[in-house]
Amino acid sequence: MSDKKKQIEQMIRPNCRGFEPYVAGKPVETIQRELGLKKVIKLASNENPLGPSKKAVKAMKSAARKVFFYPDSNSWALKQKIAENFRVKPANILLGAGSDEIIEIIAKLFFNQADEVVVSEHAFIRYKMAGELMNCKVVSVPMKGFKHDLDAMARAVNSRTKAVFIANPNNPTGTYNTKGELERFLSSVSVKSLSLPPLVVMDEAYYEYALVNRDYPRTLGLLKKYPNLVILRTFSKIYGLAGLRVGYGFADETVVDYYERVRPPFNVNLMAQRAATASLNDKRQVKRSVSMAEAQKKWLCGELGKLDIEYVPSAANFILMEIRPFSGRYVFQKLLRLGVIVRAMDEYDYPGFVRVTVGLPSENRMFIGAVKKLIKK
Numbered sequence: 001m002s003d004k005k006k007q008i009e010q011m012i013r014p015n016c017r018g019f020e021p022y023v024a025g026k027p028v029e030t031i032q033r034e035l036g037l038k039k040v041i042k043l044a045s046n047e048n049p050l051g052p053s054k055k056a057v058k059a060m061k062s063a064a065r066k067v068f069f070y071p072d073s074n075s076w077a078l079k080q081k082i083a084e085n086f087r088v089k090p091a092n093i094l095l096g097a098g099s100d101e102i103i104e105i106i107a108k109l110f111f112n113q114a115d116e117v118v119v120s121e122h123a124f125i126r127y128k129m130a131g132e133l134m135n136c137k138v139v140s141v142p143m144k145g146f147k148h149d150l151d152a153m154a155r156a157v158n159s160r161t162k163a164v165f166i167a168n169p170n171n172p173t174g175t176y177n178t179k180g181e182l183e184r185f186l187s188s189v190s191v192k193s194l195s196l197p198p199l200v201v202m203d204e205a206y207y208e209y210a211l212v213n214r215d216y217p218r219t220l221g222l223l224k225k226y227p228n229l230v231i232l233r234t235f236s237k238i239y240g241l242a243g244l245r246v247g248y249g250f251a252d253e254t255v256v257d258y259y260e261r262v263r264p265p266f267n268v269n270l271m272a273q274r275a276a277t278a279s280l281n282d283k284r285q286v287k288r289s290v291s292m293a294e295a296q297k298k299w300l301c302g303e304l305g306k307l308d309i310e311y312v313p314s315a316a317n318f319i320l321m322e323i324r325p326f327s328g329r330y331v332f333q334k335l336l337r338l339g340v341i342v343r344a345m346d347e348y349d350y351p352g353f354v355r356v357t358v359g360l361p362s363e364n365r366m367f368i369g370a371v372k373k374l375i376k377k
């Protein structure tokens with residue numbers, strides 16, 4: 001190692017020295033270029049293949065001429081629209097460059113070195129990364145089957161616990177915790193003899209997909225009773241705006257007040273604000289997207305069943321599956337060569353699994369065709 005590199009490494013905060021870069025889903029263009037393939041489909045990052053609402057595209061086109069201006073630092077119009085849509089006050093709304101950024105800002109705002117952060121074993125990986133960034137102790141609680149074990153997570157809470165993260169539904173398992181399970185969890189961490197209950201961050205990135213399940217919790221109604229609750233949502237999934245980076249959330253007014261003080265002043269860009277606001281005017285787009293995902297999930301699960309491939313029933317727009325006897329990484333590589341990008345699940349400690357986004361009907365057929373080639377059925 002060169003002296004210069006060593007010196008720089010000495011300057012890096014010790015808890016960040018062992019970090020690995022986040023492994024994101026590969027873009028279509030990268031695979032086309034690298035493998036010389038014409039037709040490539042991406043089923044790797046749980047995006048909505050129907051794309052954004054036409055209203056959002058129109059708003060972006062007109063915003064394009066205005067990008068020499070800084071955006072509205074307070075995202076006034078977007079907050080008004082979210083407030084109207086979800087019947088909350090603007091003072092209860094968090095905004096960020098994706099819910100990813102909200103997670104990180106919450107970590108910067110609340111976490112001290114001595115704090116503990118409770119996560120579930122195979123939960124969305126960004127919670128663990130946020131805890132590690134702030135040099136907290138990340139307590140990982142085993143799952144029950146493929147589901148968060150909320151009772152065990154409640155038992156892991158102690159006086160040092162600053163936050164508990166719950167992805168509902170979870171990425172990559174697609175499982176969800178019911179209203180009853182969540183309410184039991186919230187009341188049990190609140191009555192523990194702690195001076196302060198921990199923040200409970202409910203990440204509902206796939207909320208709109210999960211709503212078809214009757215026992216899926218409607219958390220917004222719980223915010224008044226539990227001021228330690230933070231609810232995260234995003235425009236990246238059902239609204240088809242992942243490339244713009246805009247996430248939102250709901251929290252107690254005091255949480256939002258302090259969040260506003262530490263967030264970067266222009267974290268939600270001008271195009272993102274306009275497109276997200278317009279998206280909320282297009283309920284049909286959401287309905288269409290949910291219906292397609294539901295129907296296609298059913299079709300995919302049927303096909304997987306015929307091929308004896310085990311999968312985890314999902315409340316989101318992706319499916320975690322195990323294509324035996326192959327490792328997830330092998331499946332990923334083989335499917336890539338057939339023009340289908342999926343995600344291997346090593347970083348989630350599921351080396352035998354891949355996670356596949358529910359795509360358009362033609363994409364799902366192409367995926368199943370590629371799997372058949374892989375297993376030669």
Ligand SMILES: Cc1ncc(COP(=O)(O)O)c(C=O)c1O
Pocket residue numbers: 045046097098099100101124167169170171203205233234235236242245246247
């Ligand atoms: C559970 C979960 N939370 C948050 C995110 C981040 O989404 P965003 O694009 O809003 O940063 C994702 C993205 O895949 C996710 O799966």
